[in-house]
Amino acid sequence: MLALLGTAALVLVAGAPWVSPAAAGGKNLTSPQNVEVCIIDDAFTLKWDRSDESVSNVTFSADYQTPKMRNWEKLPGCQYITGTMCNFSSVKLNVFEKIKLRVRAEKGNETSPWHEVGSFVPYRKAQIGPPEARLKAEDKAIIVDISPPGTKDSLMWATDRSAFTYRLVIWENSASVDERTETVYPGGKIYKLSPETTYCLKVKAELRLQRRVGSYSPVYCINTTVENKLPPPENIEVDAKNQSYVLKWDYTYENVTFQAQWLYAYFKKILGNHSDKWKQIPGCRNVKTTQCVFPQKVFPEGTYLLRVQASNGNKTSFWSEEKALDTEIKTAILPPVISMKSISNSLQIYIGAPKDTENKSVSQAYVLTYEIIFWKNTSNAERKILQKKGDFVIPDLHPLTVYCVKARALVEGERWNKSSVFSDTVCEKTKPGNTSIAWLISGVCTVVFFIPAVIYVVKHLLGYIKYVFFPSCKPPPSIDQYFSEQSLKNLLLSTSEEQTERCFIIENTDALVTVEETNQVGEDHKKYSSQTSRDSGNYSNEDENSGGKTSEELVQQEIL
């Protein structure tokens, strides 16, 4: 019986490995290993490793599934692959949606178990590929026309095409040590090059806000041209004056005329060739001076790019560097408005935006830093502080001093580095702070008001104490009348000197009573004093004891 069971168990155990391969679909096929998805721009690649090198004639197939699909579906481009990678870019996937993949090995009718790749979002996994660049050379500059990674109809970067920024590395072909790295925008130019030199460069794209960097493009080389007789104008500046803009530039040669053009700045963000979209600035054509003035109305609100070119009859120079004009910022930075309040020994300063002639608050486009200069009215020593906030406190000043403050606004940006003129000077006197001076004043007040009061109180207290402890037992004046005799008077008055008296009771032998105690327990004292009072009644020493008695009684009262 047991043997039977044992054999049955053995059979079952032996049978199990037969069963599972049948379910898995093959005796020896194992699923592929190290399955990876590699996405560069719009190229989707699935890679894996064979798990078993010895087995031949194995093919691989893959399936995919998106949340919208109910079942796994065959992945086009990845069916019965003999190699170890496949390209499934033909599938028009939604790159922002999650997708799952699985791969298995096949041989004839047998298949390995599926190896599943966890769900991922293609957009997140994608790597930024190399951009493409087309170069055009000038004498001292190269125009780099960069196309973003991926194709024009790229699905992956459809939402990012204008967000790419490009980092470019350029070097002279002969001396590859001198490398320069710059950030360029499509259609941008690299300046400060030497004429008739071969330059090589490579570009990579970045999505800065997503902290994603792409790979470098292949190296492109180009020769700069012979130096042009007429150099382009330099140091272009735009300033706002009254109701017009003044465009200024520098130029070394004489007897040339200039012309200036403008372009909407947003074109730089839109890909494509915009060289035909530059327009002439009115009043800036064939000007002989190195500046031209045009009304502000020419540029309604917005950001514009300006460029200038010199010409000399039949020869023209290359275009100058483009200067951006943001109408918001160029309507001069007006000086701020200061208002102050003094709080103890510090000043609270409010810096407000200036108001223009129409009393509207003028807004500034960029973050302003305020430079505040303050000094004591009497001295010339100025102190300078920089603040970004418009509401702050200058602490630790000398109290009761007049301080004067003036401020100006500074703007620092890549393109602008301007400051306004100084605001009007505002002066304010600081209040006395909680320093020693405050104590001094309060001390003086104390002296003035409280000491007489204290004296008054002390005086009364002394009088009271005197009354209690040192009573001036003057007999009433009427007694004087009756006791004119000096001896009697002496008797009466002499008792006032006596403070304490020792009384000895002759009759009563119970206890010896002394009257001069002051520190005895009240109860005892009561007993004694009652005795004494009784006893003193027996005495005829009334006169002698009267003072003592009064003092006794008083003491008694006191203690009780």
Next chain:
Amino acid sequence: VIRKYFWPICLVGLFLTSVLSQSCDLLYVHLNRVTWQNLKLLSHMSNPFPVECLKEKKAFELPQEILSHTQPVKRHIEEAFYEISSQVFNIFSQHACKSAWDEKHLKQIQIGLHQQVEYLERCLEEEEKERDRETLLNNLKLRRYFNRLGNFLKDKKYSQCAWEIVLVEIRRCV
């Protein structure tokens, strides 16, 4: 139906700008103005909505939760706003846009949006912070949404109706 959404979105817009103000000080003043101008421009661009296009209306499912976060991490909203502005600019800079709209309006919108994007970029670059998971998730949701809009336009071959519908949708989120 469309008007019903206008006021809540306006309020969200106001909220957005007030949140942004804390980070970029005076930049906000300008950004606020530019954003409102853009909004006005957008509403002027197509008024009234052509009735025949109503039947082609589609629900694009704007991810409103991004804009109305209960725990508004300032940076998330800034970034969401930047993405939205950027994408809207993208939509309006497509070539096929030219045929649909009055050129003057289109230019103004493009200028305005470009400025909005530039200022936001400047603001965001000033605060160099790490992007956390939440931002990336929001980013993805926004992209999916704009992808839907873009695909809709492509499928309808950039017809006038398609543009009108997309315009209405954009008004909702700008």
